[in-house]
Amino acid sequence: MAAEKLTRGRFVQIIIMLTLLVTVFIWRTVTFTEPQILECNLKPNCAFSVKNERFNAQKLEDRVVIQKPSNNWTIKPQNSALKIIENESSWEVYPEPDSEFEISFSDLEQTNLAGVKFRI
Template identity: 70%
Template sequence: MAAEKLTRGRFVQIIIMLTLLITVFIWRTVTFTETTIIECNLKPNCTFSVKNEAFSAEIVEGNVLVKKPSKKWVLTPQNSDINITENDSNWVISPGENNEFEITISDLEQANLAGVKFRI
């Protein structure tokens, strides 16, 4: 590539792109929230806390029963073969043949607040 003179238009384009990249980098750094990973060994139950609210999990008839403290929480499975049924006061997780699976707990204000890894 031959050397070319730096024109005013090319210089402005470089400055705009550099400003855009620095702005995006700073925005992403400021808004970053780290997802917490909680390990829950179900022997026979476990208790964990997310945002100062206590959750308890236990094994009931081959399923995992997670009691929710309020209705503002949402559970999503990480694997598609896990079935989650929601009741008024708890979730029933059917792990199938998995002895180890992971779910994500989030509230209505933040997405992907905590990941919980269950071991049966």
């Protein structure tokens, strides 16, 4: 196979594939956005915005309640031991007492839009 002559069809195929790969690489590089990292100091409330939607977080006795602006959002804890209960209009997060925790927010269109570090 290595001794075969490079035909015009094979050469065109190689050029098309290289052009496609370079185009995809440039497109992904140009459209890449770094996820936001926000800080929320719960004393006892805080508010933050992600993609022009406002989230409110409130520290209650043993949990943190985060109000949803709409049902288009999902959250994912950075620590898998964090307990999260999703309600119709909010999430209830049960962190370790007096500790920090981080949650990633994402909408239906993008993944991992923003990370929020909560400080109690």
